[in-house]
Structures are given as structure tokens and as C-alpha cells.
Amino acid sequence: MKAGPLWKRNLIICWFGMFASGIAMSQIAPILPLYIRNLGVTNNSQIDILAGLAFGITYIVAAVFSPLWGSVADKFGRKKILIITSLGMGIFVTALGFVPNITWLFVLRILLGVITGFNAACTALIASQVDREHAGVALGTLATASIVGGLVGPIIGGAIDTAIGTKYVFIITGPLMFVSFFLTLFFVKENFIPHEHKKAKKSFKEIWKEIPHKQLTATLCVTYFVITLGLYSIEPIITQYVEQLHVSMSLVAFLGGVAFSVAGLSNMIGSPLLGRVSDKKGAHKVLFFTLIAAACIYLPQAFVTNVWELIALRFLLGFTLGGMGPSVNVLVRNITPDEHTGRIFGIVTAAMFLGIFVGSFMGGEVSAAAGIPTVLMITAALMLANGIWVFFTVYRGFQKRERELEAPRELGEPSESDPAIPVLH
Numbered sequence: 001m002k003a004g005p006l007w008k009r010n011l012i013i014c015w016f017g018m019f020a021s022g023i024a025m026s027q028i029a030p031i032l033p034l035y036i037r038n039l040g041v042t043n044n045s046q047i048d049i050l051a052g053l054a055f056g057i058t059y060i061v062a063a064v065f066s067p068l069w070g071s072v073a074d075k076f077g078r079k080k081i082l083i084i085t086s087l088g089m090g091i092f093v094t095a096l097g098f099v100p101n102i103t104w105l106f107v108l109r110i111l112l113g114v115i116t117g118f119n120a121a122c123t124a125l126i127a128s129q130v131d132r133e134h135a136g137v138a139l140g141t142l143a144t145a146s147i148v149g150g151l152v153g154p155i156i157g158g159a160i161d162t163a164i165g166t167k168y169v170f171i172i173t174g175p176l177m178f179v180s181f182f183l184t185l186f187f188v189k190e191n192f193i194p195h196e197h198k199k200a201k202k203s204f205k206e207i208w209k210e211i212p213h214k215q216l217t218a219t220l221c222v223t224y225f226v227i228t229l230g231l232y233s234i235e236p237i238i239t240q241y242v243e244q245l246h247v248s249m250s251l252v253a254f255l256g257g258v259a260f261s262v263a264g265l266s267n268m269i270g271s272p273l274l275g276r277v278s279d280k281k282g283a284h285k286v287l288f289f290t291l292i293a294a295a296c297i298y299l300p301q302a303f304v305t306n307v308w309e310l311i312a313l314r315f316l317l318g319f320t321l322g323g324m325g326p327s328v329n330v331l332v333r334n335i336t337p338d339e340h341t342g343r344i345f346g347i348v349t350a351a352m353f354l355g356i357f358v359g360s361f362m363g364g365e366v367s368a369a370a371g372i373p374t375v376l377m378i379t380a381a382l383m384l385a386n387g388i389w390v391f392f393t394v395y396r397g398f399q400k401r402e403r404e405l406e407a408p409r410e411l412g413e414p415s416e417s418d419p420a421i422p423v424l425h
Contacts, residue, residue: 007129010188011138014122015145017086017180020173021118022149024093027157027173029055029235035166039102050102052361054109059357061113063350069117070124070346074339077192078125079184081117081342086181088115094174097167118180119146120349124342125190127333133279135333136286140275140326144268147231147321150356151264154235155257213335217344219393220328221351223287226386227324228355230298230379233363234372235260241372245307259311263318270322275330278323283330284390284398290323291387298380302373331394 028035032051041047073081092112099105123142130138153173160169211217234241239256247255278286297317304310328348336344366375 006189006191007126007131007134007138010129010190011126011142013180013183013188014082014126015142017082017177017184018119018122018142018145019149020176020180021086021089021116022146022151023153023156023173024089024149024177025058025112025116026150026153027160027169028096029154030158031161031166031169034161036102036105038166039099039105041102052364054105056357056361057106058109058113058116059353061110062116063353063357065114066117066120066350066353067343067346070120070342070344070349073117073121073124073342073346077190078121078128078342079188079190079192081121082125082184082188083181085115085118085121086177086184089118090174090177090181092174093170093177095170097170097174116353117346119352120346121342123329123349124345125188127329127345128338128341129190132334135330136275136278136283136326137272138275139329139333140271140278140322143326143329144264144271144322146352147267147325148264151261151267155261158257211336211340211344216335216394216397217332217347219390220332221348223291223386223390224325224328224348225351225355225358226382227294227321227328228352229359229362230294230383231263231321232356232359233366233375233379234301236360236364237367237372237375240367241310242307244372245304245310247307255307255311259307259314262311262315263321266315266318267322270319271326272322274319274323275326278327278330282398283327283334284394286323287327287331288387288390288395290320290327291383291390294320294324295380295383295387298376298383302376302380 032055033047036047036050036054041050069081069085089112092108092115096105096108096112099108123139126138126142127135156173157169160172238260239252242256242259243249243252274286274290294317297313297320301310301313304313329345332344332348333341362378363375366378
């Protein structure tokens with residue numbers, strides 16, 4: 001592999017791995033009811049319940065174990081966690097194609113949640129290696145991988161199922177994580193030096209006391225939760241929404257897939273661009289304005305009259321996603337001590353997984369009770385409320401800090417170690 005800055009080489013491999021991980025986690029969504037029926041369950045109401053549980057349980061378990069993997073990564077190195085989790089995901093996803101009954105389906109979905117520490121370790125690895133001037137571009141580019149993988153995964157799963165059968169969805173997509181395993185094993189480089197105090201076992205409460213910007217960290221975790229909740233609130237119901245827009249039945253599945261995944265295309269375009277803006281102007285500014293923009297884009301989706309309006313708005317939404325998630329990662333990276341990077345990014349990843357689960361559940365339940373437009377209006381309101389919260393807790397704080405740095409002081413220049421608000425540039 002061509003020589004270059006360590007973080008650039010690792011970024012390419014981590015991007016592929018997180019993309020493959022996104023596919024591995026999401027490709028089951030459209031085919032799960034069919035697979036459960038193939039495993040011998042015939043009652044439609046039972047199939048719906050079991051499909052919801054089987055899909056959601058992976059994300060709940062992943063939310064619990066992501067911080068634990070982050071803690072292990074801080075102690076023993078991020079590359080080791082990448083190797084273990086990529087291998088484990090490859091094994092468990094592939095094995096899903098050979099389950100004999102519903103019990104084993106649930107066992108493997110739980111194990112898949114347990115081993116899902118790959119994303120947090122990737123983010124922590126790149127965040128610990130990239131210089132501050134390029135953090136926005138690097139973490140912005142990396143963030144596209146998981147989002148795009150999660151968006152195209154259901155389309156890939158549906159296409160493979162239609163072409164050659166349900167079990168081959170897992171047999172084909174699982175080995176992508178084996179590719180990631182070998183790339184990580186042979187090409188990822190990490191100069192990991194554990195901190196002395198990491199050798200001592202500490203409770204989460206003790207670790208939390210060492211985090212200098214607790215309110216900011218909590219705000220950013222909640223923000224990532226809301227971002228993914230909004231993205232996945234529409235996933236279970238987008239095909240039904242497309243159908244309601246008077247689309248020919250022969251095109252419903254195709255256009256539903258386009259409407260869902262088109263945000264991934266614009267996300268890939270927008271993330272690096274907004275990452276550069278973040279590096280120059282500040283991640284706190286990009287986060288606030290993209291949250292408000294997302295609220296303004298979610299709302300009109302509730303009032304579209306044809307599928308092309310929906311697709312266009314989803315395309316615009318992808319650009320805001322390219323600013324929100326990466327900005328959270330940049331801010332977390334800048335306010336977190338190096339020795340706790342893995343733990344904190346594990347918590348952020350846990351918030352993301354919880355957002356996926358709650359969003360998927362909320363979308364289905366609210367649409368059944370009050371209609372799909374209501375889901376979109378609630379999502380817009382959550383984005384707006386979160387944007388206002390970010391304005392008062394994050395944006396104004398960093399703006400005040402920037403003014404203080406520009407103003408002359410009798411006691412000399414302020415230090416970057418000032419505990420009030422960290423410096424982002």
C-alpha cells in the first residue's frame with residue numbers, strides 16, 4: 001500500500017470496513033419477514049412481532065456492548081478490536097444463512113450485537129491519529145461509510161433475495177467482513193502506547209469524572225441519537241409512503257428503495273465538503289445549521305404530492321446528514337482526552353444504535369396510529385428542538401470562547417487547557 005500519513009491509509013480501510021458493517025447490519029430489514037416464514041412460522045401476526053424483535057434486538061445489544069468495546073480498545077489498542085470484531089461479524093452474518101429455526105436466528109442476531117464494536121473502534125482509531133486541521137474531512141469521510149452502508153444494505157438484501165434466494169443474502173454479504181478482517185490484519189497500522197493509569201481498573205463513574213466537558217459530551221450523544229432516530233423513523237414505512245403517492249405497483253419497491261437510499265448518495269458528496277467547512281469555520285457551526293436545515297427538509301416531506309418530490313427532498317436531506325454526524329464526531333474528538341477516546345466514541349456509537357432502534361419502532365407505531373406524515377412532522381420537531389438545544393449548549397459556548405481568544409487580556413494569552421470550552425482550531 002502506498003506510503004503516506006498513517007491516518008490516510010487507515011481511513012481507506014476503515015471506510016470499507018464501516019461500509020461493509022453497515023450493510024451487514026441493515027441488509028436483513030426487507031427480507032426478515034420472508035426468512036422467518038421460511039423457518040416455519042406461518043401466523044402473520046407472529047411473523048410481524050418476531051421480525052420486529054429480531055431486527056431490534058441486535059441494535060439494543062450493540063448499544064450495551066459498544067461502550068465496553070471502546071473501553072477495551074483504550075486499554076489494548078484499536079487495531080486489535082477491529083480484528084476481533086470484523087472476524088466475528090463475518091462469522092455471525094454468514095452463519096445467518098444456515099440457521100435451522102427461529103431460535104438460532106435470535107441467537108445469532110444477539111451475538112452480532114455483542115460483537116459490534118467495529119464502528120466505534122474505527123472512529124476512535126482515525127480520531128486519535130488525524131491532525132486537528134484535517135479532523136473534519138477525515139471524520140466526515142468516515143461517517144459516510146456507516147450511513148451509506150446502512151442505506152444501501154436493504155436494497156442489496158432485497159436484490160439478492162429476489163435474484164437467488166433469502167439465505168444467499170447472508171452468504172454473500174457476510175464475507176465482506178472477512179475482507180475487512182484481512183485488510184485490517186495486514187494493512188492497518190497503529191502505534192499504540194497505553195497510558196499508565198489505564199492499567200488500573202476504573203468504574204464508569206470514575207472515568208466520567210475525568211471527562212472535562214461532561215455537558216457537551218452528553219449533548220453530543222443525545223444529538224447523535226436524534227440524528228439516527230430521524231433517519232430511520234422513515235425506513236420501515238417509506239415503501240408504504242411511496243405506494244400512497246399513486247405509484248404503479250410494479251414500481252413501488254424500486255422507487256421506495258431509491259427514495260430511501262438516495263440520501264446516501266448526497267451524503268457521500270456532502271460529508272467531505274462540509275468536513276472542510278468544519279475544519280475552517282468550526283464543527284459547532286456546521287452542526288447547528290445542518291440540524292436546522294434537516295428540520296426544514298423533514299417537514300415538507302409530510303406534504304409531498306408525488307414520489308419525485310419525496311426523492312428530491314431525501315436527496316437534500318443527505319447533505320445535512322453529511323454535516324451532522326461528522327460534526328458530532330469532530331466535536332467529541334476535540335473535547336475528549338486521548339486516553340478515553342475509545343470509551344467515549346463507544347458511547348456515541350451506542351447512542352447511534354439506540355437511535356436506529358427507537359426510530360424504526362417509532363416510525364412503525366406512529367404511522368399505524370396517525371399516518372406517515374405525522375412521523376415526518378414529529379421528526380422535524382425533534383430536529384428543530386435538538387438544534388435549539390445545540391445552539392444554547394454548544395454553539396453559543398464556542399462562539400463565546402472564540403471571542404475571548406480574539407480579545408486582548410492583561411494576564412496574557414488564554415491557554416487551550418482552559419476547562420470552560422475547548423479550542424477547535
